[in-house]
Amino acid sequence: MKQRVVFGFLGTKLDRGSGPERWDKWRPNVSLCSHEDEIVHRLELFHDHHSSSLARRVKADIEQISPETTIVLNLIGIKKYWDFEDVFSQLHDFFTKYQFDQENEEYLAHMTTGTHVAQICLFLLTESRHLPGKLLQSEPPRGRDAHQPTGSNTVIDLDLSKYDQLASRFNQEQAEAQDFLKSGIATRNKKFNQLIQQIEVVALRSDAPILLTGPTGAGKSHLAGRIYELRQHRCQLDGPIVEVNCATLRGDTAMSTLFGHKKGAFTGAQNNRAGLLREAHKGLLFLDEIGELGLDEQAMLLRAIEEGTFMPVGADHQVKSQFQLIAGTNRDLRKDVSEGRFREDLLARINLWTFELPGLADRRDDIAPNLDYELSSFTNKHGRVVSFNKEAKQEFLKFAKDPAQPWRGNFRDLNAAITRMATLAPRGRIRHDEVSDEIQRLQHSWLRPNQQQQQTAQLDEFLSDKQIEQIDPFDRPQLAAVIHQCRNSKTLSEAGRALFAVSRTKKQNPNDSDRLKKYLARFGLNFNEITSQNRS
Known part of the structure; x- marks a missing residue:
């Protein structure tokens, strides 16, 4: 059995008592150690200079009723028990230096005594595992047991996954959030669904920049909007979503559009302009095609992300804006870095969370x-x-x-x-x-320039003009693609596996060779005839 160790504050009011009548009174720390079936092997008691005398009295009383308990009086220098920063820093320092022995000891944080601020700080340090244990709540006796000063103790485990109803509720909320990101579409692609699961976790746990990559039309802009709505619904963003396609920003207007300008900063600047970064304050800024930004704008953006400040065009003073950045691109930014078109430090800053959306x-x-x-x-x-x-x-x-x-x-x-x-x-x-x-x-x-001619030329090698005319326009590019795959495959089976990559997974015994052979036969062709030119 592991030794039970309890951390808690001295109750400057509830733990008081000096005469014989104190034994008939419920005193949280004394009563905590009076349960024969819940032995506290060590009590780490926090107190300050003003309550040292009370702490020694409580220690003596506990030693009298529970000889098995070792009481350690910890004098801590909290000056204001209602000052969150003061209380948290003192407790944080204590637990950071404490030598825990989890192999032989189990730890509990006694939440009954101390100010509300002290209790909150103790909870946070337990939840963050600075104190690797569970919460302990003690209560005074009630009803029939009111004459018994021992009261009751309840252990609270902060591992929410152990609570079936809570776990079920959280799983449902997570599923709903993922469904929201997918716009309610019951997607079947396993990799895409796994991607959405990761995005949902990151979107709700981090406000760091997110980089969405993938081909044009893959849904980067739509997904950025759904992330914004999800975070706003969870009260994680107060400001608006501001979207801009960086490919539309050109020349001198790029700086002004993003970072704003002062009146008279340049010809045509007749009024002050806030800029998109200022508009996105406390909200989300989506920069689509970020790879199209100029190097000067990239440098300004990097500073704005890291420091939350930037200098509008023509301004004498910096302005502030706090926003979450989501960037989108269909380019290989690593290649752009190597070719000097994109700043390596900016890529490093926005590359913390990168998700590639499939086409x-x-x-x-x-x-x-x-x-x-x-x-x-x-x-x-x-x-x-x-x-x-x-x-x-x-x-x-x-x-x-x-x-x-x-x-x-x-x-x-x-x-x-x-x-x-x-x-x-x-x-x-x-x-x-x-x-x-x-x-x-x-x-x-x-079709792209010369592609149609290439397809026709490919069919011309094996079919006459009359035969090609008898094939539906719908079937011609498909047949050309099949011929191209055959020419680039060593065997009929290899070509079949590539051509039927999706449908073959739904068959218990896929016969790719036979399917491909029958398809070619529809047009009077066979694999050997197509590939013979490769060997000649």
Whole structure:
């Protein structure tokens, strides 16, 4: 059994008593040590110079009723027991120097005596593990036991995970926060869901800068807004959210836009301007495409983040602004640092929490729930309910999940596609015709200069012009992509695994080779014929 050690304050009022009648009175520290089944092996009692005499009397009384208890009187230099800084610093110094032996001793913080400030400080130091123990609350006797001065003791464990109802409530709140960050979309991608879990924890526990990376259209701006709303809901931000795309800041106006200016600072500065950093005071500043900032602006921003101060253009005095920064970029800032386009010290400062958002092409299992979300958003925005018929939805999802489709604009492309189909849908019903037209529109928008000619040239090597004309425009880029993959694979199986990377995971016995062989056969092709040119 471990030895029980209790830390607590002398009760300058409750622990008093000098005559025989004191034994009939409930005195917290004396009664604490009078429980035969809850032996206190050592009592570390805090007191000051004014209460030294009372402390010695209490020690003598405890030694009389509980010889097993060692009482250590700790004289501490607290001058004002209602001064939080004074009390906390004195206790903090004590526990920092204390030699704990957790292998042989268990520790309790007695919360019954002392001022409210002293009790709060003791609680905080226990919660922060400066005192590695639990809380102990003692109470005077009540009801039938009122004549017994021992009272009762209750141990409170601060490990909230041990309390089933609390743990369940916290888990529910955490799940709700993660769902909020995902805009209520039931995402299925495991890596993305894990990413959101980490972001939720960081967003609510830290106000340090956050760096969101990922391709354009991956949802960085939207996520920054949700983080702001979540923190504001938890009363962690009082100010507004201020968003700016740094790619739009050019020349002399960049400094003025971000940091403000004084009237007359330059030609055209007819009035004072606060600047975006000042507007974001006590709120959140989202700098999208931060890699587009000039080096001078980067230097000013670094100082503003580290010191909370900066100098407006033309000003003689610094101004203050406290804000949380979220930065977004689709660039490799490490490469920009090596090429001298981005400050290494600024990257180090904003790189504490970096989260890379995947593009839509890397989250194809999330296309279906995002499709429903976009339709719902369209209805809310336009007041017009639109839905797919079953076959049309299956057709669009088959196309959207196809690994050959690049989704260059990511969720912006998906949003635009739904908006177009929903707008054109007759009587609020998206049919095959709208889906077919949209598929061709998307494929055409994803083509880059010379890419269409390259695809046609690739098909020309194996098919005649007449054969190509008989293939739907929808199937041509897909067939070209399959040919390209075959040419870059050593075996039929290797090509099949790459082409069916998503769908094969849903099959117990995926036969990639057979699937690919049958697909090529539809166009009169085979793997050996395609790859023979590589060997020649």
